[in-house]
Amino acid sequence: MSEQFVPGGAALMAAAEVSSAPTYRPLPVVVASGEGAWLTDVDGHRYLDLLSGYSALNFGHRHPRLIAAAKDQLDRVTLTSRAFHHHRFADFCSELAELCAKDMVLPMNTGAEAVETAIKTARRWGYQVKGVPADQARIVVAAGNFHGRTTTIVGFSDDPAAREGFGPYAPGFDVVPFGDVAALADAVNDRTVAVLLEPIQGEAGVLVPPAGYLAAVRRITAERGALFIADEIQSGLGRTGTTFACEHEGVVPDMYVLGKALGGGVVPVSAVVASREVLGVFTPGSHGSTFGGNPLACAVALEVIAMLRTGEYQRRAAELGDHLLRELSSLSGSGAITAVRGRGLWAGIDIAPRFGSGREVAEALLRRGVLVKDTHGSTIRIAPPLVIEKDEINHALAQFRAVLSDG
Incomplete structure (x- = not known):
C-alpha cells in the first residue's frame, strides 16, 4: 500500500x-x-x-520527439499569421489530410474553435451545395454532448453548469438521445445540413454507443444528403486503440474535428479535415485565425502525425x-x-x-x-x-x- x-x-x-x-x-x-x-x-x-489533460497528452509529458520538434522550430520562426506562407504549413495540411484520408485541412487552435469552424462549414455547405434556403440550416446533435463552451456550443448543451446564464442561444440545433437510431432518423430532414456527434462521449462519462450506431449515422446522413461530423477531439489520435474511434465500426465521416493530442501536449492545435467539396466552400476572409496553423504548431503536429503513422x-x-x-x-x-x-x-x-x-x-x-x-x-x-x-x-x-x- x-x-x-x-x-x-x-x-x-x-x-x-x-x-x-x-x-x-x-x-x-x-x-x-x-x-x-x-x-x-x-x-x-x-x-x-491518469487524465492526460483530457487526452491532450496522449504521448505523455514532454515526449522527447515532440520537445525536440518544438525546440528546433523555436530557433527558426514561431508565428507569421496567415498573411504569409511558412515552410511548415503545406506539409502539415497535406500529411494530416492523408492521415484522415481527406483532401483539405482548416487549422485552428482549440477544440471549441474547431467545432465552431465545423458548424460554419456545414452551414455554408448546406446553402451552397445542398440548397437549403438561407438561414434555415439545422444541425442534429446528441444529448449529453460536450463540444466546448462557446456561446454557440453551450446553447445546445444540456449541462446546466455550462449553459445557464449565457443566453440568448443560437438557433438551428436539434437534440436527440445519444445512441438512439430511430430518434436520429426522425430528426434528419431536408434542412438538416449535418449530424454532429462524439463517437464516444467523454465528458458524459466515456459513454460508448450501441454497436452499429455510428454505421447507422453514416447510412442516414448519406441517404439524406447531410454531413456526418465526428468530433474526435478526445476520442481520436490513438486513444481508443485505433487512429480514430469511428474506425471501430468501419465508418469514415464527412468531417473530422480534431484537437487536444494533435498539439502533443506542447501547444494548442486543432483542425477540421474534410473533402475539397466540403471545405472548398470557404473564400478568403470568410473564416480564419491569427494563430491557426502557425509554424510552431505545425512543427509539433507534424511529429504527432509521424508518431501515429507507426501504429x-x-x-x-x-x-x-x-x-x-x-x-x-x-x-x-x-x-x-x-x-x-x-x-x-x-x-x-x-x-x-x-x-x-x-x-x-x-x-x-x-x-x-x-x-x-x-x-x-x-x-x-x-x-x-x-x-x-x-x-x-x-x-x-x-x-x-x-x-x-x-x-
Missing part, C-alpha cells in the same frame, strides 16, 4: 483562487514538472497521471486498454463500482454512492499518488498517456482497490 501524503503548494493554490476567475475546481495539487506518465508537485511528491500508440492503447478495462470490471463485484465503460485506454467508472462522490474518490487517489478526474458527480474518468507501462497501470489499480476498500 502506497504511503499517503498531503499535497503541497497551499499558498500557491490560495493565490490562484484570489487572482483567477473561478471557472475550474482543480484538485488540490500544484504541479511543478512532468515526464512520461508522471507528474511531480512543488514538494517533490510524484503522481501517476505503435494505437496498439498500446488497444492492448493495455483491454487489460485496464478487464481489471476495472473485476472490481464491480465488490459493490463499490456500479458500471465500467470504455474503449482502449479510456474508461468511465461509476462509483456506488456509499463509497462517496467521484470528487471524494479522486481526492483519495490523489493522496495515494494517482491523478484522475470526476464528472457528473459519481463518475471517474481514466485516460492515461498512451506511453504508460503495464506495471504502472497495475500500480494505479492497486491504489484504486485500496481506496474502495477504505470506503
Whole structure:
C-alpha cells in the first residue's frame, strides 16, 4: 500500500483562487514538472497521471520527439499569421489530410474553435451545395454532448453548469438521445445540413454507443444528403486503440474535428479535415485565425502525425486498454463500482454512492499518488498517456482497490 501524503503548494493554490476567475475546481495539487506518465508537485511528491489533460497528452509529458520538434522550430520562426506562407504549413495540411484520408485541412487552435469552424462549414455547405434556403440550416446533435463552451456550443448543451446564464442561444440545433437510431432518423430532414456527434462521449462519462450506431449515422446522413461530423477531439489520435474511434465500426465521416493530442501536449492545435467539396466552400476572409496553423504548431503536429503513422500508440492503447478495462470490471463485484465503460485506454467508472462522490474518490487517489478526474458527480474518468507501462497501470489499480476498500 502506497504511503499517503498531503499535497503541497497551499499558498500557491490560495493565490490562484484570489487572482483567477473561478471557472475550474482543480484538485488540490500544484504541479511543478512532468515526464512520461508522471507528474511531480512543488514538494517533490510524484503522481501517476491518469487524465492526460483530457487526452491532450496522449504521448505523455514532454515526449522527447515532440520537445525536440518544438525546440528546433523555436530557433527558426514561431508565428507569421496567415498573411504569409511558412515552410511548415503545406506539409502539415497535406500529411494530416492523408492521415484522415481527406483532401483539405482548416487549422485552428482549440477544440471549441474547431467545432465552431465545423458548424460554419456545414452551414455554408448546406446553402451552397445542398440548397437549403438561407438561414434555415439545422444541425442534429446528441444529448449529453460536450463540444466546448462557446456561446454557440453551450446553447445546445444540456449541462446546466455550462449553459445557464449565457443566453440568448443560437438557433438551428436539434437534440436527440445519444445512441438512439430511430430518434436520429426522425430528426434528419431536408434542412438538416449535418449530424454532429462524439463517437464516444467523454465528458458524459466515456459513454460508448450501441454497436452499429455510428454505421447507422453514416447510412442516414448519406441517404439524406447531410454531413456526418465526428468530433474526435478526445476520442481520436490513438486513444481508443485505433487512429480514430469511428474506425471501430468501419465508418469514415464527412468531417473530422480534431484537437487536444494533435498539439502533443506542447501547444494548442486543432483542425477540421474534410473533402475539397466540403471545405472548398470557404473564400478568403470568410473564416480564419491569427494563430491557426502557425509554424510552431505545425512543427509539433507534424511529429504527432509521424508518431501515429507507426501504429505503435494505437496498439498500446488497444492492448493495455483491454487489460485496464478487464481489471476495472473485476472490481464491480465488490459493490463499490456500479458500471465500467470504455474503449482502449479510456474508461468511465461509476462509483456506488456509499463509497462517496467521484470528487471524494479522486481526492483519495490523489493522496495515494494517482491523478484522475470526476464528472457528473459519481463518475471517474481514466485516460492515461498512451506511453504508460503495464506495471504502472497495475500500480494505479492497486491504489484504486485500496481506496474502495477504505470506503
